[in-house]
Amino acid sequence: MKHIDPKDISVREIQKLMSGGVAPRPIALVSTISAGGAINLSPFSFFNIFGANPPVVAFSPTRRGRDGTTKDTYDNLNETRECVAQAVTHAMVEQVNLASSDYASDVDEFVKSGLTPIPSDLVKPPRVKESPFQMECRVTQIIPLGTDPGSGNLVICEVVRFHIDEKVIRNGVIDPDLIDLVGRNSADYYTRASGSAVFTVKKPASRIGVGFDQLPEHIKQSCILTANDLAQLAGFEQIPDEAEARDFISSFEPLEVSEPVFDEWSKDYDYRKMLQGALATARTDRARARHHLELTVKAALYRNDLDTAWKVVLYMNMI
Ligand SMILES: Cc1cc2nc3c(=O)[nH]c(=O)nc-3n(C[C@H](O)[C@H](O)[C@H](O)COP(=O)(O)O)c2cc1C
Numbered sequence: 001m002k003h004i005d006p007k008d009i010s011v012r013e014i015q016k017l018m019s020g021g022v023a024p025r026p027i028a029l030v031s032t033i034s035a036g037g038a039i040n041l042s043p044f045s046f047f048n049i050f051g052a053n054p055p056v057v058a059f060s061p062t063r064r065g066r067d068g069t070t071k072d073t074y075d076n077l078n079e080t081r082e083c084v085a086q087a088v089t090h091a092m093v094e095q096v097n098l099a100s101s102d103y104a105s106d107v108d109e110f111v112k113s114g115l116t117p118i119p120s121d122l123v124k125p126p127r128v129k130e131s132p133f134q135m136e137c138r139v140t141q142i143i144p145l146g147t148d149p150g151s152g153n154l155v156i157c158e159v160v161r162f163h164i165d166e167k168v169i170r171n172g173v174i175d176p177d178l179i180d181l182v183g184r185n186s187a188d189y190y191t192r193a194s195g196s197a198v199f200t201v202k203k204p205a206s207r208i209g210v211g212f213d214q215l216p217e218h219i220k221q222s223c224i225l226t227a228n229d230l231a232q233l234a235g236f237e238q239i240p241d242e243a244e245a246r247d248f249i250s251s252f253e254p255l256e257v258s259e260p261v262f263d264e265w266s267k268d269y270d271y272r273k274m275l276q277g278a279l280a281t282a283r284t285d286r287a288r289a290r291h292h293l294e295l296t297v298k299a300a301l302y303r304n305d306l307d308t309a310w311k312v313v314l315y316m317n318m319i
Pocket residue numbers: 027040041042043044045046047060061062063070071072073074096097099100101102103184
């Protein structure tokens with residue numbers, strides 16, 4: 001590990017470090033308007049939501065690194081205290097990047113980026129038509145976090161109206177594949193939050209898992225089960241009892257198979273067949289059977305069958 005005291009590196013290095021380690025960050029494409037009516041559009045990835053009641057978002061237009069001056073967005077928000085924060089999708093990321101260029105304050109980045117302004121309902125700054133998720137906001141607080149180059153300005157806003165393109169909603173939720181958002185990492189890296197980048201983790205919500213400390217030692221040492229696998233087992237509410245596990249396992253017919261066939265089942269996460277194969281192996285080769293049983297646990301976890309996974313874990317101690 002590297003251990004760094006922020007006092008020992010430049011502001012530029014700090015920013016690089018933080019944007020790599022706190023990533024991917026959501027991006028707000030923020031439209032504002034000056035007191036004189038000049039429209040501005042810029043992206044901000046120091047951005048997130050902070051509550052739903054009232055709905056609050058915050059972002060930080062920092063002071064410019066080169067000379068410590070404030071950005072147009074910040075100045076406009078101080079003057080008119082309204083903005084629209086919109087989500088950034090993969091289809092618009094290059095235009096958003098263009099809007100981040102440091103144009104003079106009288107230049108409208110809608111014009112430069114080619115993004116389309118449409119009127120808002122409750123605030124003066126226009127919305128960005130291309131974004132499927134737009135939030136009309138009123139500023140509630142602006143908190144300067146310093147006065148030197150690179151220092152932040154926390155802009156806290158209340159959302160007064162949401163606009164969502166119905167095309168991105170499936171089964172009542174905004175679907176990651178349909179909205180296809182991008183996030184910001186460090187340097188020129190971005191993350192596309194759709195396709196294989198998206199996965200699910202079941203919420204613990206109402207169930208209280210048995211915890212890591214209750215896992216049997218023999219599986220904690222496993223080279224096959226990862227920390228994520230073990231945490232899934234630890235999230236199960238109640239460890240099945242051993243008799244139950246034995247009965248369950250004995251309901252499976254052992255099935256002699258070659259290693260390549262077992263590998264095929266493993267690739268398909270066919271944990272029931274794998275269990276049958278492992279039971280046959282257990283008759284002649286205990287070490288290999290344990291290896292196959294661990295693979296079976298992993299496949300059952302992949303298929304979200306925690307009950308079977310746990311019963312196989314318990315059975316491993318019986319052979
Ligand atoms: C994806 C992306 C995210 C950005 N995030 C921030 C940010 O969180 N804070 C910031 O001050 N600048 C950020 N920038 C840079 C600003 O967009 C840039 O300084 C812009 O010129 C500010 O415009 P303004 O002076 O018109 O407000 C980001 C740029 C990009 C491309």
